[in-house]
Amino acid sequence: MNAYRIRPLDKAVDTTAFQCGQPSLDEYIRRYASQDARRNVARVFVATPASDDSHLAGFFTLSAGSIACTELPEALAKKLPRYPVPVALIGRLAVDVGFQGKGLGSILLVDACQKVANASAVLAMAGIVVEAKDDSTASFYQHFGFQHLPGSPTRLLLPAAAFFAS
Structure with a gap:
């Protein structure tokens, strides 16, 4: 089994050779990720093989957001206030082709979910929202308990009750 080190993006990581099969994600990690981290609009975490801290195997981003109560599944919405509720956003998640499968x-x-769960001890949130690029990505998230948001075929939510300890 491969061992990975997951940590915040730093200058030791070579992002130039990263290819995941989604050009927009490749471009993001190469050109914009460090800017987003510096500007405090996203936290970027990278995975590198334990044996090579510079080889980028994969990454994800986390940020805070909110979602209108009307966009939530009815069972969850009826338990929450009628104004926008706070959520964590996994904005991007990608794995280099050499590490896929x-x-x-x-x-x-x-x-990512564990980091959000840890943050939930001091920062309230109703769940984690992701944007799936396609059906196979949506299936990946559904395998972990994420549910489609009503009226949005690409946005999914993992409710806090499904993951966070109360």
Whole structure:
């Protein structure tokens, strides 16, 4: 089994060779990720093989957001106030083609959810929202308990009750 080190993006990581099969995600990690981190609009976390801290195997981003109560599944919405509620956003999650099919995507998602769960001790949130690029990506998230948001075929939510300890 491959061992990975997951940490915030730093200058030791070589982003130039990263290719995940989605050009927009490749461009993001190369050109915009460090800017987003510096500007405090996203936290960017990278996975590197334990044996090579510079080789980018995958990454994800976390940020804060909100969602209108009317956009939530009815069962959850009826338990919440009628104004926008806070959520965590996994804005991007990608695995380099050389590491795909080895479970790294799942490792990254679990790590992202754990970071959000830890933050939930001091920062309230109703859940985690992701934007799926396609049906296979949506299926990946659904496997972990994410549910489609009503009226949006690409946005999914993992309700806080499904993951966070109360």
